[in-house]
Amino acid sequence: MRRIRLLEVGVSVTTRAEAAAEMLRWVEDSTPHYVVVANVHLLVEAQRDARLRDVLNHTGMTVPDGMPLVWLARRAGADGTERVVGVELMEAV
Numbered sequence: 280m281r282r283i284r285l286l287e288v289g290v291s292v293t294t295r296a297e298a299a300a301e302m303l304r305w306v307e308d309s310t311p312h313y314v315v316v317a318n319v320h321l322l323v324e325a326q327r328d329a330r331l332r333d334v335l336n337h338t339g340m341t342v343p344d345g346m347p348l349v350w351l352a353r354r355a356g357a358d359g360t361e362r363v364v365g366v367e368l369m370e371a372v
Contacts, residue, residue, distance in 0.1 A: 280301060281357075283356075283360075285322060285352060286322040287325065287326060288332060289335070289341060290343050290352060292352060292357040292359060293340065293359075293361070294359065294360075294361040294363070298314075298342050298368055298371075299372045302314065302340075303372060313334075313338040314340045314368075315334075315340070316342055316344040316365035316368065317341050317343060318344050318345040319345055321335070322348070342368065343362060344362060344365055
């Protein structure tokens with residue numbers, strides 16, 4: 280899945296439906312991955328904490344849960360990015 284760098288973190292360019300489909304593929308393939316549902320606060324904290332930033336940059340997906348991240352992503356050219364609310368993502372899966 281394509282990522283765009285926002286505040287030094289690779290955020291997945293995705294929609295809720297695409298993220299859910301990817302997670303289901305991982306389940307079918309029995310390949311474990313971390314999924315992080317990120318907001319601006321988490322990315323700001325990652326600016327201060329290199330270990331947290333490293334974790335976020337090595338997830339299977341770091342999805343944008345918050346419109347500020349979506350707006351930043353779209354402004355950077357990732358037009359297909361949508362807000363992926365964690366609860367809604369889990370319901371979709």
